[in-house]
Amino acid sequence: MPAVEMKYFDYSQMEVEYLSLADPVLGAAMTRLGRVERQIIPDPFAALIYAVIGQLVSAASANTVWSRMQERLGDITPENLSAVSADDIQGLGMIMKKAVTISGLSKDIFQGKVRLDDLRDLPDQEVIRRLTAIKGVGLWTAEMLLINCLERPDVVSWGDMAIRRGMEKLYGLQKLTRSEFEGFRDRYSPYGSVASIYLWKLSLL
Structure with missing residues (x-):
């Protein structure tokens, strides 16, 4: 069967440590989950x-x-x-x-x-x-x-329901507001994409 080439989103311990300092709640979740891989399509x-x-x-x-x-x-x-x-x-x-x-x-x-x-x-x-x-x-x-695909480092999508659900679970929120989302996204910058990878994982738990 033909298969599209896949790889994992490239990130290092540096991004994890930055996010852990910027947001200790996210940092605790990242420690608990360990490294989370995200398959991408180049x-x-x-x-x-x-x-x-x-x-x-x-x-x-x-x-x-x-x-x-x-x-x-x-x-x-x-x-x-x-x-x-x-x-x-x-x-x-x-x-x-x-x-x-x-x-x-x-x-x-x-x-x-x-x-x-x-x-x-x-x-x-x-x-x-x-x-x-x-x-x-x-x-x-x-x-x-x-x-x-492009592996841009700072993408956190308001339009992604799973990312919003991940934030709600992470911070114990009943319903995430847009202003709360923007605050978290600013906190994650410039490594929002790694935060997104963990939020996707959290949304499934």
């Missing part, structure tokens, strides 16, 4: 397709569709996916809106209308600006590409 196109699949569904559901896509369509490339209809993509287990986004995005990239190659050289906000200009790609999807 290829921007494959990572973007995975992020679209993951919009508003659980990680388990997204992984099921992702595995099915690789089994049935082969390598996750613009060429392969542009040759498949939106109906066939929907048949893998997603809503038509996502299938249309994936189909259109694949064709646009294959035809050279959209370029992802230079994203690595751009600052976070410019990456977000370019990605959210693509139909069907919103802020959360762009932020997931920043962390789950």
